[in-house]
Amino acid sequence: EVQLVESGGGLVQPGGSLRLSCVDSEFTFSAHYMDWVRQAPGKGLEWVGRIRNKANSYNTEYAASVKGRFTISRDDSKRSVYLQMNSLKTDDTAVYYCARDIQEADYVWGQGALVTVSS
Amino acid sequence: DIQMTQSPSSLSASVGDRVTITCRASQGIRNNLGWYQQKPGKAPKRLIYVASSLQSGVPSRFSGSGSGTEFTLTISSLQPEDFATYYCLQHNNYPFTFGPGTKVDIK
Numbered sequence: 001e002v003q004l005v006e007s008g009g010g011l012v013q014p015g016g017s018l019r020l021s022c023v024d025s026e027f028t029f030s031a032h033y034m035d036w037v038r039q040a041p042g043k044g045l046e047w048v049g050r051i052r053n054k055a056n057s058y059n060t061e062y063a064a065s066v067k068g069r070f071t072i073s074r075d076d077s078k079r080s081v082y083l084q085m086n087s088l089k090t091d092d093t094a095v096y097y098c099a100r101d102i103q104e105a106d107y108v109w110g111q112g113a114l115v116t117v118s119s
Numbered sequence: 120d121i122q123m124t125q126s127p128s129s130l131s132a133s134v135g136d137r138v139t140i141t142c143r144a145s146q147g148i149r150n151n152l153g154w155y156q157q158k159p160g161k162a163p164k165r166l167i168y169v170a171s172s173l174q175s176g177v178p179s180r181f182s183g184s185g186s187g188t189e190f191t192l193t194i195s196s197l198q199p200e201d202f203a204t205y206y207c208l209q210h211n212n213y214p215f216t217f218g219p220g221t222k223v224d225i226k
Contacts, residue, residue: 035215045155045163045206047215061213064120097162104169105153105210109162 001025002111004098009113012088020083020113022098030054030076033101036083038094039112048096051081066092088117121145121209125218131226138194140221142207147187151211154183154192157220158203166205167192197223 008020022034036048049062051072060072071084081098093116099107122145132138142152150170155163165174167183170190180195194201202225207218
């Protein structure tokens with residue numbers, strides 16, 4: 001069954017902003033670290049970033065390619081994680097997956113949301 | 120950041136062939152490496168964790184080895200459902216980094 005559902009993808013102009021959301025059906029959502037991984041069309045996987053759980057102060061990590069432009073946040077009451085993307089570039093065009101880290105990069109994946117950055 | 124390389128970038132093989140894919144890290148990552156299989160239009164699926172442990176439910180024809188900076192994924196007898204792209208992922212240091220992938224297709 002589908003456990004993670006992303007939304008918010010679409011077409012945006014270079015320099016613009018977009019916010020992706022991911023809702024998790026798992027009742028233990030709050031305990032888990034949540035990651036975002038992206039895949040440009042016809043290209044490989046790129047790890048985007050992570051948000052830890054409350055016990056670890058919701059601390060975040062980012063790939064160098066998005067640091068300072070992307071922000072990951074979460075709302076445990078809504079079992080949701082978010083990816084705020086600012087100053088978007090054409091190179092950010094990709095399918096964005098949210099992923100629940102069960103343990104040591106053992107992920108439960110969403111179905112992906114397509115973000116297209118184009119004028 | 121740790122850079123991951125994979126070789127080959129692609130290979131053509133026949134059903135029943137033994138296939139080996141190599142992943143190298145730019146610095147030591149202990150055994151904090153996983154192997155993932157991805158089919159077109161689908162999310163990746165982990166096959167191997169901590170370099171050499173088989174994920175539950177994954178056929179035993181898949182195996183992994185290595186530690187430090189050099190790792191291998193071996194498929195002992197390639198099956199039709201194994202034609203896919205394979206990625207390694209290091210999760211020893213932030214940011215995590217994937218290898219560029221190895222596409223396995225039918226000869």
